[in-house]
Amino acid sequence: MAKDLNKINKKLAEAAGSINPTDDQMAQFAKMVGKYKNRSMEEIEAEVNQMMGTFTRAQKDDFIRKLQMLKQMQGLLDKNQMKKVDMFIRLLSQ
Template sequence: MRRKSNGLDKKLEKAARNINVSEQQLEQLSNLANKYKYKSQREIEEEMINMINTFSKKEKRDLIKRLQMLKRMTDLLDDSQTKKIDKFIKLLSR
């Protein structure tokens, strides 16, 4: 099943230019998205928790800042994606 992008590629490209993302970072993001494409919400949350437990306090703070910056790009995210970012921020804040 092919999903409609609704201009998502153009939005991502615009956002990437605004935050100076390299081609390599965009490729890594694409690979990461493909890795999790067929995983359930529960599987993703479990992996997130395991990953978060390996972060230092500074790494958590830095990631929270980046997620908050992403969240402010309202034209890039829909409500569901914003809620997921909020949940990830909550997990990082523990």
């Protein structure tokens, strides 16, 4: 498992270019991508809406910043995943 995480971290680092996320951020991104990659837009939107009330504004802003960083990592996400990230950002920005 650690070997797979190292591969993911290496791919994230290559994709990130000049962003230079920390190892912890890269692990969080990999976990997020894995958690939501096979879920429908409706499932994700329902889950985000359910969680919205538990987030502070600072937590929402932090999450939005991480999602925007993820979007900048070209080649990491496919079009469907990018749509999901955009939806997360839209919902968290409300």
